[in-house]
Amino acid sequence: VTVKIHLKGTDYENKTTYAGESLTLPDSVGTENGRTHEGWTTNSNGTGSFYAVKSVIYPTSSMELFTYWSDPEMVRLTFKDGNETITGLNIVKTTEYNLSDVDEPEKVGYRFKGWSNSPSATIPGYSSGIVTVNSDTTLYAVWERLMKITFNDGDDTDEEYLVKNSAVTLRTLTKDGYEFKGWGKSITSDSVITSLIADKDYDLYAKWEEIPKTTDISITDTEVKATDTKTDTEVKSTEDKTDTKDTDVSYK
Numbered sequence: 001v002t003v004k005i006h007l008k009g010t011d012y013e014n015k016t017t018y019a020g021e022s023l024t025l026p027d028s029v030g031t032e033n034g035r036t037h038e039g040w041t042t043n044s045n046g047t048g049s050f051y052a053v054k055s056v057i058y059p060t061s062s063m064e065l066f067t068y069w070s071d072p073e074m075v076r077l078t079f080k081d082g083n084e085t086i087t088g089l090n091i092v093k094t095t096e097y098n099l100s101d102v103d104e105p106e107k108v109g110y111r112f113k114g115w116s117n118s119p120s121a122t123i124p125g126y127s128s129g130i131v132t133v134n135s136d137t138t139l140y141a142v143w144e145r146l147m148k149i150t151f152n153d154g155d156d157t158d159e160e161y162l163v164k165n166s167a168v169t170l171r172t173l174t175k176d177g178y179e180f181k182g183w184g185k186s187i188t189s190d191s192v193i194t195s196l197i198a199d200k201d202y203d204l205y206a207k208w209e210e211i212p213k214t215t216d217i218s219i220t221d222t223e224v225k226a227t228d229t230k231t232d233t234e235v236k237s238t239e240d241k242t243d244t245k246d247t248d249v250s251y252k
Helices: none
Strands: 002-006 012-016 035-041 050-052 063-069 072-079 085-092 095-098 110-116 132-133 137-145 147-154 157-162 177-186 202-210 217-220 224-228 233-237 248-251
Touching: 085 095, 132 137
Parallel strands: 002 063, 072 137, 147 202
Antiparallel strands: 002 012, 035 050, 035 063, 072 085, 095 132, 110 137, 147 157, 177 202, 217 224, 224 233, 233 248
């Protein structure tokens, strides 16, 4: 992959590496019009992901980085999920920024709760509303882990994520030739549960009972007909009931 790195003026530098491999960005290119070069952003207007000078990146595809210059009247507000930058923007110092303007991040198996100044926070300091930014600020996404309920029906699996200690809806299934008995916590046991609280992750297994094969027999003056009620298959004899020597049996 190729990373095009804008420098001072119209100068730029192309660096190449393998996808996912490390690449070290250049040192500062100095100052320009009283502003100091602090790094690069993925958008030419100073928004997007920000990378400081001499930082190490791991590009997975070709990209273009634009020179970012500090401004005494501007501050940078960055939103992150751990070490990964979600988005960032430059705003005028002391500006009140509405957090609802940022798209809520999504992560499989987690519920987004809000933002915090700490990357290890479990309780958000900001969930909505206005934040006043007086200096460069980084806000980190705060997540709540959800409980994973895995339904195994014998052929396929389906996953559902629920808030801890919420009630699990035990869905009803159908299958030709079988009666659904319920859900069990063990693949080897036939016991089923009637309710479940998602206090942790669970694997649930569908319990089936094969419907016994039965036969309905009807007799008329000219034929004897047997119907397999499980497969709905007919076996018909067209013989004269008084003559037991020859029997013509057909299936349909």
